[in-house]
Amino acid sequence: MLLAAARSDVIRRAVSATPLTRPVVDRFVAGERLDQSLTAVRELAGAGLAVTLDHLGEDVTDKAQVVRARDAYLALLEALRAEGLGERAELSLKLSAFGLRLPGGGEEFAHRAVEPVVAAAAEAGTMVTLDMEDHTAVDGTLTVLGALRGRFPRTGVAVQSYLYRTEDDCRALAATGCRVRLVKGAYREPASVAHQDRRQVDLAYVRALRILLTGGGYPMIATHDPRLIAIAEELARRLERAPDSYEFQMLYGIRTEEQLRLARAGHLMRVYVPYGTDWYGYFMRRLAERPANLGFFARSLLTRG
DSSP, X not given: OHHHHTTOHHHHHXXXXXXXXXXXXXXXXXXSSHHHHHHHHHHHHHTTOEEEEEEOOOOOOSHHHHHHHHXXXXXXXXXXXXXXXXTTEEEEEEGGGGTTTSSSOHHHHHHHHHHHHHHHHHXXXXXXXXXXXXXXXXXXXXXXXXXXHTTOTTOEEEEETTBTTHHHHHHHHHHTTOEEEEEOOOSOOOTTTBOOSHHHHHHHHXXXXXXXXXXXXEEEEEOOOHHHHHHHHHHHHHTTOOGGGOEEEEETTSSHHHHHHHHHTXXXXXXXXXXXXXXXXXXXXXXXHOHHHHHHHHHHHHHHO
């Protein structure tokens, strides 16, 4: 229900117009403005954590929106350069915000639109990871990734363990030495392309994780699940992975004590920090992922009400 609501304009307007929503959203979103996101980066960096910044936006419908997305990321990179935060903060972005779904050659258009951002990131001493969206965007995202990595080999990509195809994708990406963020998946997918049972999603995550850790790439282990974190730590130990050859990632506002524990244990721990005015879809997917998030939201609304 929540994943369906994430694509509903009617519910979007209702939730966005509710004053009680804002304080709850602030737990998961660093703010709507660039300066607010930089404040979050400074605080996290001061605690020994790395960051990946996502200027929220997706599924654009015209080229003017693509230009705005590109310019927002370029402004972010300029701010990171001025703050000297390039070594602690990378970028994450969705290609549908850069025109991937526009009719008539979306892949080529998205590549041209996003390349200046990837180039500016390299100049600023940082890098970009392409977020993965629903299964209809996977082929296009991987095509653009391949084109970008020809000039910018540090460009990364996210893959989702609940898709049946992901283990094969991990084999291909690990063989090329790519930076790969492994997540469970947060979109509503049909049974024809994705596991529906949570246990099967977890088992698929472990299989994909093993492929990445035994390969030649750079795994980015993105999970809040304590079982999967423990499995990843043990696999990395058994495979004698150097501490700088992989990292853990978690979302802003979720399991903050575990983030600090992993950093203190010597792991590179990167926090996914979203910001921007287009927070609704991201926020609803976070509620759908874990009942605890939904419970937190409901309790906050009742308390503030």
